[in-house]
Amino acid sequence: MAITPASSVLILDNKDLTTPIYELQSFDSLWKALRWKYVRARFPICWRKLLHSRYMLANIVYLIYSIGILIINFHPSFNNNSTETSSILSKNLDQSIDHNSNVNRYYIILGFLHLLSAFLYWWAWRDRSWLDIIMIPEYLNHIEAGLYLWSAFWYSKQDTLGGYYTLAVHKIELTAAIIELFATFGWIMSWYMTYTRTIGRGFTLDDPDTIAYLTTTISSFIYIIYNIQINLYPEQYGENLLYKYGDILYFIGALYYIFAALRDENCFWFLPLAGQYGVAAGRIRVETKELPQYGKSPVFITDLCKRRVHQEFNNRNELNMDNPTVTSST
Numbered sequence: 001m002a003i004t005p006a007s008s009v010l011i012l013d014n015k016d017l018t019t020p021i022y023e024l025q026s027f028d029s030l031w032k033a034l035r036w037k038y039v040r041a042r043f044p045i046c047w048r049k050l051l052h053s054r055y056m057l058a059n060i061v062y063l064i065y066s067i068g069i070l071i072i073n074f075h076p077s078f079n080n081n082s083t084e085t086s087s088i089l090s091k092n093l094d095q096s097i098d099h100n101s102n103v104n105r106y107y108i109i110l111g112f113l114h115l116l117s118a119f120l121y122w123w124a125w126r127d128r129s130w131l132d133i134i135m136i137p138e139y140l141n142h143i144e145a146g147l148y149l150w151s152a153f154w155y156s157k158q159d160t161l162g163g164y165y166t167l168a169v170h171k172i173e174l175t176a177a178i179i180e181l182f183a184t185f186g187w188i189m190s191w192y193m194t195y196t197r198t199i200g201r202g203f204t205l206d207d208p209d210t211i212a213y214l215t216t217t218i219s220s221f222i223y224i225i226y227n228i229q230i231n232l233y234p235e236q237y238g239e240n241l242l243y244k245y246g247d248i249l250y251f252i253g254a255l256y257y258i259f260a261a262l263r264d265e266n267c268f269w270f271l272p273l274a275g276q277y278g279v280a281a282g283r284i285r286v287e288t289k290e291l292p293q294y295g296k297s298p299v300f301i302t303d304l305c306k307r308r309v310h311q312e313f314n315n316r317n318e319l320n321m322d323n324p325t326v327t328s329s330t
Contacts, residue, residue, distance in 0.1 A: 046267040056261045058120035063258060065113045066251040068106070073244050078103055093162025093234060104155045111149030118145045133299040134193055137186025140179050147176035161234050170234065174227035181220040188213050193299075208260040215253035222246035 050056050072078045078100070122138040129135075151172040157165040191209055201207050226242040233240075262268060 042267075046262075046265060049265045050262075050267070053261065053265055054120065054124040054126065055264070056258075058117055058124050059254070059257045059261050061113060061117040061120055063251075063254040065110055065117055066247070066254040068110045068113070069247045070251055072103060072106060072110075073247055078106075093160065095161050095235070097158050097160060097163075097166065097238070099156055099158070101156065104152070107152040107155055108149070111145070111152040115142070115145040115149055118142045128298070129300060131300045131302055133301055134186075134190035136301065137183040137190060140183035140186060144176045144179045144183060147172050147179070151176070161237055166237065167231075167234060170227065170231045170237070174224070174231055177220065177223040177227050181217070181224060184213065184217045184220050187216070208256045208263060212253045212256035212260060215249045215256065219246040219249040219253065222249070 118138065118141040121141065122135065125132075125135065125138070151169045154165050154169050154172075158169065160166065191213065195201055195209070201209075203210060205211065223243060223246045226240065226246070229240055229242070230237055
């Protein structure tokens with residue numbers, strides 16, 4: 001059968017819409033790809049796949065959480081009446097803190113939402129043991145979300161800049177920020193161990209996962225710097241707005257995680273491959289061995305303990321061989 005431009009959607013014409021499409025149609029621009037008429041035919045199929053995607057559900061909750069944080073930070077009705085200090089030229093630790101009870105409740109709701117997203121990200125790992133080493137950052141994420149929820153419950157108890165609950169909240173959030181930083185590096189490790197090796201994937205800006213974890217990591221550093229400043233200078237609480245830059249990056253990362261999830265569900269099968277306009281993905285033939293589904297073999301948390309026990313056992317055996325005990329009977 002002769003191949004024509006229309007034959008690039010032969011699978012669609014045959015109603016086999018669940019089969020991955022190896023597109024033979026090339027596009028000269030992103031705009032032309034988005035205007036392609038068969039995108040409308042593919043949309044319902046992608047939508048049904050997304051409804052069954054655990055990872056997409058976790059990303060949506062994560063996006064809602066990041067949007068809620070931005071609304072509290074920048075909406076005038078929240079930003080002007082949230083936790084603020086009275087305008088006194090010489091600030092001291094005995095200065096009182098004014099509270100907005102509604103904003104405090106919203107922070108508690110967002111704290112529960114953060115904890116829910118942490119659980120959903122853990123739940124999204126299909127066919128993986130809960131002892132798998134790639135689960136470590138997910139457990140750290142639960143701890144971090146729990147600490148932020150704890151601090152949210154104590155917001156309403158803050159009375160002065162140097163009060164017990166105020167300083168305790170600063171310490172709790174600094175601990176949470178440090179744990180989050182370790183979790184972000186763990187996510188990079190997990191991504192490296194599990195992503196499918198193929199064109200347009202990997203440590204490249206063509207991969208939305210790369211942008212997503214970069215923004216998350218940078219925002220974690222910003223949160224740590226902010227919390228260190230607040231712990232050293234508690235009188236800056238309410239005036240130091242460095243954390244807002246971290247919240248903006250957090251939101252950008254959430255958008256890129258959504259984009260990456262759509263890519264993983266083949267919703268962008270028709271777009272130019274890794275920015276190579278004029279090249280159809282289905283016409284690329286690369287002679288290579290079969291690519292693995294996962295980059296590395298699964299490693300369990302308990303494996304590290306087992307290796308240590310075996311190593312100690314081997315060391316004792318070697319020591320006994322080098323220094324044999326000789327006994328003589330009299």
